[in-house]
């Protein structure tokens with residue numbers, strides 16, 4: 001990989017996190033240009049042909065769509081590794097005695113390619129989960145949320161013969177199983193007790209998880225933001241393993257559970273940077289409308305270069321190809337809520353960060 005990309009290390013995305021001082025300076029400079037920019041955006045918005053879908057202003061970030069149930073995955077999508085092999089097949093989670101005390105663990109580990117491969121240290125691509133341990137029974141459990149058909153399939157669609165629309169195998173779901181594999185989480189990762197709750201709180205959490213799992217069905221790799229600055233507008237939020245962990249922690253905090261960590265709680269985020277996105281449509285409104293033939297062709301061509309691969313390492317290679325393409329063409333077709341959006345890309349285009357998200361506090 002590095003022989004194809006000798007200047008890889010000079011790419012901003014490999015820096016993982018741009019130095020804070022640069023960030024702030026860059027943000028201040030950007031602010032002065034913000035007014036001019038917002039006037040331009042306003043004028044463009046008036047003439048925006050795609051805005052007719054939403055009456056009034058588009059809400060940012062675009063709310064992640066909830067479904068009333070999870071559809072079965074299309075048989076075309078075949079998992080190389082079975083999803084949640086040690087979980088109960090119906091997603092059942094054991095009930096805890098109401099008076100039980102349950103320890104809560106923050107779990108994080110590098111995706112294995114990054115632990116054992118030459119990519120370690122260049123990218124912090126982490127997987128996150130939560131662990132529980134019942135004081136009554138001594139049994140412990142792991143809860144995580146991940147892709148049914150792996151990261152590549154959630155990030156890049158399949159371009160299939162005879163189908164004009166790109167085909168996505170992008171479901172993600174929660175997996176709950178008995179046991180915590182201490183070694184897995186402690187090698188280059190984290191296994192830390194961050195709190196304790198009652199059996200009642202655990203059972204309430206379970207109810208919420210099942211609901212969340214039924215209604216939130218697709219994985220989203222990208223966070224799309226206007227600038228690489230902390231307070232900049234977020235156009236789209238990712239929906240991945242770490243977001244699930246954050247949602248769960250927030251839920252626990254809502255229940256009154258106190259969480260704290262002795263170490264900095266950082267998470268992987270994969271960013272795209274763009275100007276204000278415009279809505280394009282869904283499969284039927286784009287790919288079955290003769291008038292949108294050129295757009296349909298563009299979207300297919302865009303994704304043709306990044307067909308999903310088997311490993312995270314291949315994903316990173318696609319990711320670097322994508323970076324080149326996006327820099328040249330300054331555009332990206334984002335698939336979110338099963339609809340396409342056009343992103344007018346701008347520097348630094350794409351970036352992988354490993355940044356702090358503090359544990360929520362009880363209000």
Ligand SMILES: *[C@@H]1O[C@H](CO)[C@@H](O)[C@H](O)[C@H]1NC(C)=O
Pocket residue numbers: 076077078079080081148149150153169308309310311
């Ligand atoms: C991605 O999806 C394709 C199509 O179903 C499948 O053949 C492949 O095994 C999937 N990849 C992984 C890693 O599951």
Ligand SMILES: *[C@@H]1O[C@H](CO)[C@@H](O)[C@H](O)[C@H]1NC(C)=O
Pocket residue numbers: 070084087088089090091092093173174175176209210213214
């Ligand atoms: C979440 O949904 C998936 C897919 O239907 C299922 O396999 C899994 O058991 C569910 N997990 C929980 C915790 O309900």
Ligand SMILES: *[C@@H]1O[C@H](CO)[C@@H](O)[C@H](O)[C@H]1NC(C)=O
Pocket residue numbers: 105131133139140179180182
């Ligand atoms: C979870 O249980 C297993 C099996 O008893 C044990 O080896 C492991 O140390 C436990 N981990 C935690 C964090 O409690």
Ligand SMILES: *[C@@H]1O[C@H](CO)[C@@H](O)[C@H](O)[C@H]1NC(C)=O
Pocket residue numbers: 115187188
């Ligand atoms: C990561 O873990 C592996 C296996 O335990 C070890 O060989 C390697 O030195 C560790 N790397 C770092 C940076 O801690």
Ligand SMILES: *[C@@H]1O[C@H](CO)[C@@H](O)[C@H](O)[C@H]1NC(C)=O
Pocket residue numbers: 024027229230231
């Ligand atoms: C972001 O917003 C917070 C709260 O409004 C503020 O304290 C902080 O200084 C802002 N950071 C930047 C870089 O503008």
Ligand SMILES: *[C@@H]1O[C@H](CO)[C@@H](O)[C@H](O)[C@H]1NC(C)=O
Pocket residue numbers: 281282283284285
């Ligand atoms: C696709 O968009 C069209 C036009 O907005 C809408 O009528 C249709 O219900 C949408 N299809 C799906 C599957 O959401």
Ligand SMILES: *[C@@H]1O[C@H](CO)[C@@H](O)[C@H](O)[C@H]1NC(C)=O
Pocket residue numbers: 017264266354355356
């Ligand atoms: C964790 O995040 C903070 C702030 O987001 C950052 O300053 C720090 O370098 C990160 N730690 C690592 C190990 O990357």
